[in-house]
Amino acid sequence: MSDIFPKWTNSLPLKVGIGAALLGTFALGAVGYYFTPKYTRVGYKPTQPVAFSHDIHANQLQIDCRYCHNNVDKSWFSNVPAANTCMNCHSIVLKESPKLELVRQSYTTSKPIEWVQIHKVPDYVYFNHSVHVSRGISCVECHGQINHMDEVYHAKPLSMSFCVDCHRNPELALRDPKDVYNLDLKVDAEKQLKSGLKLAHDWKVNASQNCSACHR
């Protein structure tokens, strides 16, 4: 038989078996990650038309989130600032910077900058920013450490199970309203649970788990 099949084929069935097993495991893993709510778009980091750094503005310069996203506590939509907001500072700071060319253009021509949307829930989900930030849920819960991101990426899954997990146990995320925009706040788990439960009780927090909370 060795005339027909070279010697190395002796181990072939084993190799194929191991290969198939590996491939299968990989495929399972891939399906488990990419096709379940764990992934959705985690890690998505598109290139934006203007290289805006949250790290510089929110972390190093300590500008409050609401300076630019000023409607976050008023509307379901957390607005991306208009060019005139940028120009409040950049008409003085870095006023010649080529990086800001698009911003200056937008300001003078009123033509909008087309930012690529990163965080998005499906159209049939009616998420509301204002109710979350007004009732003690910090930006960091859904957006991650966005104040340390040079380029913004999708940090949390924003899947239905992600939402429902928090709605089931809001006490794990509730904080004092003054700390909502303090993205670096670190509280140990036990303390958080204690204060969270108290806040949930005092404010009559009822994070609805009904369909009608998000789907209309």
Place this chain on the structure above:
Amino acid sequence: MKTIPPQCPEPEVGPKYWRSLDQVAETPEFREWAEKEFPAGASELTDPVTRRNFVKLMSASFLLAGFGLSGCRRPVEKIVPFGRQPENYIHGKPVYYATAMPTKGGAVPLLVRSHDGRPTKAEGNSGHPDSNGSTDVYAQAALLNLYDPDRSMRSWKREGSGMSAVTAGAVTDALAGISREAAANGGAGLALLLERNTSPSRARLLAELTKKFPSAGVYVYEPVDPYVHVAGATAAFGKPVAPYFTLSSAKAIAAFDADFLGAEENAHVNIRGFAKGRKVDKSSDVMNRLYVVEGAMTVTGTNADHRLRLAPSRIIGALARLGSEVAKLTGSSDIFSSLVSSFPGSNKVGEGTAESWVTTCAADLVANKGMSLVLVGYQQPVVAHVMANAINVALGNVGSTVAYLPALPAEGSIGDLIGKLTAGSVSSLVILGGNPAYNAPVDLDFATAAKKAKNIVRLGYHEDETSALATWHLNQAHFLESWGDARTSDGTLVPVQPLIEPLFNGLTELEVIARIGGFSSVRAYDVVRETFSQQFGGIAQLDADEVWKQFLHDGYLPKSAAKPVVVSLVSGLALAHTAPAAPSKDKLEVVFARDYSLDDGRYNNNGWLQEMPDPVSKIVWENVIAVSATTAKELGLEITKLSSQRIRNGDSLGKALKSNESLVGNDEVTIKVNGREVTGPVWIQPGLADNVVVVALGYGREVTGRVGRKSGFNAYKIRTSSSPYFASGATLTPTGKMLNLATTQEHGSMEGRPIVREATLENWKKKADFATNMDLEAHFPGVVGTYEVKTIGRVENRPKGIYEHPYETYGTNVNSGLGPRADRRQILKSEVHQWGMVIDLNSCVGCSACVVACQSENNVPIVGKDQVLKGREMHWLRIDRYYAGSVEDPQVASQPMMCLHCENAPCESVCPVNATVHDEEGLNVMAYNRCIGTRYCSNNCPYKARRFNFFDYNKRENDYAEVKTTKRGSTSWVTTDAGLYKGIAGVDKNSSAEWEIIKLGKNPNVSVRMRGVMEKCTFCVQRIEEAKINQKVKAGASSNVQVPEGTFTTACAQACPAEAVEFGNLLDPNSRVAKLRASQRNYEVLGFLETRPRVTYLARIRNPNPKMPDAYELAFTMKEYTDAGKGNPLESHHGAHGAAEHGSEAHGAAEKKGAH
């Protein structure tokens, strides 16, 4: 133990409580129809796309989908912020602007919601002193006209045989040319034809224009003209005055051919006043009484306590008789007595008891002196209005129920204009709005006369029949795109302010008049502002801006209502009127009625209105030739004959339905009157006067958009200037063809049970809780036992239902083993909000404003006639209309019906995928994404409130239909064939430019549902959530999370002019809804099913006059209930009636079980 569901009541003895004539006839077709959830054929694809084609196309598309897996990636979406953000703009927060919809005789003050600059919903302005937030169907539907893809999108000039689009500059030049010409010859040859409205700015411009060009002619034409009210009052009192009615203070109302709750101008204000007089908390409260004398069956007629059928031509005689009786009883002034004696009407009312009907009615009016009201409709001649005004004066009603406000003298009529045109003395004819080529009296032949003018300039919203005559067609702006002003019926000034820049650069009427006048201010805003400061300013210039801003903010000018004028009857009025001969079988009387959906035809291309079921006949998408049952029998047009004829022709029911045909076929007939004829389907309308034919105007347009195309027939073709509202001497002849009529009437019939509960005021005095003393609830023992329920302020024993209750356990004796589960349920119930709704059937008049409001708020699609024929209409809220009594003189009751949000919801327990579940605040919610379209829920819904998307109605082409004639047996059938959704083979509107306009009108807070999904009323969950979120944002770090009463309401409750719908939080003891739920009249529909609906109804109270010849002791529906042997709701009784035989056994069993 197997639970035995409660037995449904037996069908009544004798089919008396019926919803349609087919039900009276009890035809086998009707039985089959009624027993099915969706009619046969509704679930079948009867589409030209064959299965083979479909599979082919599908596999092709799957193959394409495979390449590149483009479907697996989310599309990249952009966020586009402003370059410079406008101040106070918050993306995602709707803004409300006060404006008003101008109407012929007033205006509807509105608050319009704008999402990011696009109007999405019109609501009534509750601040306005006269309308208080009431609206009508037209105001609710006007939004759709703004986003009508068939509206005129350009101005053009006729050049040779074609039209060439022109720029705004060219239009301005053309108008300036007319102005120069007029300035040169003093306006000779210039004629303006306008619609009626109440704009002070327009009146001012026209006055200035005629001053500048004295020879210019100003004419006004309305096909359905409310001006006769002014003409009548002016003739009676000798000065130009308009009557203004305050129905809320009237205790006895007599309407003579006056459809003041329906087709009359300002019906929304009238309904509000009328409903106020019907709101009763306890039986000792005073309630108004409504007498109606009419020929057609109108909305007002359906609400009458006493109704007399009379041909419209006879009504003037009845009014004369009423006048003489009032004169006799009041012994009033000589002027009135002499008017009565010289009145040209016959003093004989009609046959039978009609005479004593009128005299007893007169006695009641006199008994309520100062608090009574006599109304005459727009159809009646001026002499009738003179008489009504005189009677109101004699009854001392002036100052209480009727006031006279100053009015402007009449402009020229269309007859005068035609005269001038024919004489060749008009060179430039300017037609602003309207559509005279379609709706002018046919004998005047407007089109021929108009062609004598050298230059016809036409400002139009659509390119229609009149545009076809024009040399210049100017594109008109929608009122939501325009500046303007108007005065509501009480004279209060309201602004018309734009919410959006004109989408297609439309012009307003004011701009065109200002340019023709050559005035210095030509912008509509400037014109309105000038009028405001000239006529309503009177304040230092510094403050004027503030006053103006406040005016725009409030949407009305406080205290600007007209001051009533003191009036006295003119003596020695010479009145002339010749009543035509009484109608007979061979000389029928044709009545031309304003349509409840399309008005005079102006809303012809509005899908919401086309598909709004007529409040009385429930017909959609067309008009009919309505006759009474007696007349139909005499003419051989009986409906039962039609059914048997079809069976004789060998059409099995299933076969007929599969071929796109409805159950009920109607004879096509030709009406011939005065040598003109028109053809349409016959409809047997209960309650119509005999030998009277009623046709609605506004259909059968020749040049219109795709929605209105081929809907109905054109009744204007037989309408002449001498008899604009009713014509005598007509004949009806069947053509031998059959037509399909789409009506929502038969769908979901609830046969013979006390669904609408009614009693007379006397009955109610006798038995306070009659409403809950009906049906099985009267002594319902609970088949599976009872349990204690703690509701607000009381503990009651409720029977256990056959469905599980989402919040409540059935007590320890049953659920003792369920411990932890019971605890969990308690947690799932919100202690902050429990939503509920109460509908007062005593105030609801059936106007249907709620139906359109719901459609507008919730993105409910229209489906077209062809789909309605199959029972696939999508309205979340319908109004059921029930007849009771005889076919000739029925009593009518309307009942709004939608998802009742049952606590023990039968739909929830059958959904295999949990797509419909309960939320913690009492809503029965639908998760569209979970729905797989089994339709089990719909089958199990006892109220038939669920709607299924058989097709992608939102994506479908909205073409109305093609009409085709088919031969079937010996009969020709005229059928309509609508452009069905054709899947991937059809046009996807999403990709068309048209969609860009249509989608602007959608409410962004409500999902647009797709094919295969069940949907239903959500209690406007988007509004609930918005209110809750706003409250939580306000609460911040506090526990103040309960939404206060009055913060928001549902779309239907907001729109309701009668305030019949109350929505609110049942846990708030001060909420109106909680109070109403505790009312004696409160009852649950099909309460014996123990579904525990969150929508309950307040029983209707009728207020008959026991002295009347047609007095009744029991409301007809209650009489039928007792006649059927179901017991007497007015007596306390314990399980002694037929249907309860079975129940009493169960009662005993339950008691035994309870004792264990």
